[in-house]
Amino acid sequence: MLSRQAQRALIGWEAHGPRIITASFRTKQKKVNLNVIQCYAPTNDSEEKDKDEFYHRLQKVVETFRANGMTENQIDHICISKKFRRSLQDVRVRRGADVGSDHHLVVASMQLKLKRNWMETTPSRVKYDVSRLKITSVRDEFELQLKNKFKVLLELHEGVERSSVQANWQIIKEALRTACQELVNLIKSSYEGMTCQVIHAGQLTNSFRLNTESQWTLWNQLDDLDFTDDLALLSHSQQQMQEKTNVLAATSAQVGLIIHKEKTKIFKTNSSNINPITLSGSPLEEVQSFTYLGSIIDQHGGTEADVKARIGKTRGAFIQLKNIWASRELTLTTKIRLFNSNVKSVLLYGAETWRTTKATNSKIQTFINTCLRRILHIHWPETISNTNLWERTCQLPVEVEIWRRRWSWIGHTLRKPPTNITRQALRWNPQGKRKRGRPRNTWGRELDADITRMGFNWSQLEKMAQDRNLWRSTFGGPYPGRGGGYK
DSSP: OOOOHHHEEEEEEEEEEETTTEEEEEEEEEEEEEEEEEEEEOOSSSOOOHHHHHHHHHHHHHHHHHTSSOOOOOOOOOOGGGGGGTTEEEEEEEESSSSSSSSEEEEEEEEEOOOOOOOOOOOOOOOGGGGGGGGHHHHHHHHHHHHHHHHHHHHHHHHHHHHHHHHHHHHHHHHHHHHHHHHHHHHHHHHHTEEEEEEEEEEEOOEEETTTTTTOOOOOOOOOEETTEEEEOOOOOHHHHHHHHHOOOOOOTTTTTOOOTTEEEEEEEOOOOOOOOOOOOOEEEEEEEETTEEEHHHTSSSHHHHHHHHHHHHHHHHHHHHHHHOOOOOOOHHHHIIIIIIIHHHHHHTTGOOOOOHHHHHHHHHHHHHHHHHTTTTTTOOOOHHHHHHHHHHHOOOOEEEEEHHHEEEEEHHHHHHTTTHHHHOOOOOOSSSOHHHHSOOOHHHHHHHHHHTOHHHHHHHHHHHHHHHHHHHHHSSSOSSOOOOO
């Protein structure tokens, strides 16, 4: 059933089985059509064959619309009760940088009438008949009652004066010292007669006796990373990963969710186990790299592949704004602001965790310089130095940009509570053995080198991060450089 306006805008419709129907409508914008997929999904009580057939057919229908490269799915919605349908003013999707997810932030504007908060009325002030105090008997009785009520306070005040403050402090200090000593003795007694063994190279060492000076270190271990329905499970063994996959599949089935086998990939690093991870009896595909939230992860960390992919996406964003770069009406300041917000933000997305090298910085800087020269309409044989180019466009070298972004993000992370997963991942040291040969430089080693170069340690950084102004003045100033770099 369609309204007259919808009937006039209808281009055509097609049924894909008894549960799926598609329709196309014209919109007010030219060359823009609205494709709607209406489906009636089977319930949990339906046969598994019917469910698989339905989702397989739905996937084909969605891929048909994606084939032209001009279609974007909208799966985020605001659900509102019918009672408040007139309160909803506007709903918009806030699309940010490309994070490799099919979810976007949905913002709704609502107008509601708040219920008036009635203040409870306080009882009226009690009025006393002061004129009765003129009677001698009433006045004497009133004075006696006041003396009895304040007698306790007077005795307490006299007792405090008689006892010195130093004596009270000695009593409190002795009580604290006794309680601490009892706690220490209790901990020491728990280690008496205890023996321990350590696993080394897959073998148990001989047992040794523990003394009261033994120290234990707790290791934090990351189990999974979650962002809406994009999950990444982490494990150190094939058996543990298989158990996590089975638990995730069983838990999802209880709430009516199904794991898509074709979209689920397995990534192994420094692992000699060739046994596959299975889901519902079917082995999952193993890959050499994968993309999670817009960042590429591979055997070497993924920075080189991520930078290459980022440059490709940024080139597309830059070409889409070619009319703005060629405009003679917009000022250079406006163009640079658009370049920083719409182009540069796409290029440096996730740069806080990149393992940067001279080759990587040179590749990114070359692309930025090319874009800036096109904005300034500087073409061969006209030339301009990079320093002059950065001064005219108010830009910093990409090495400085990445360095400041990284430390700004680290400061934001250090201000989180110690139990936060992001702060735990900042100094997480995954267990395992690396391959033979010279160890590759990692993001963590770069971070430790910067901290040593600046003369700080992690304890000092955690204290400095609590003061935002101090952190900005320390890491927002001149770049320390790495030998002949920008300062």
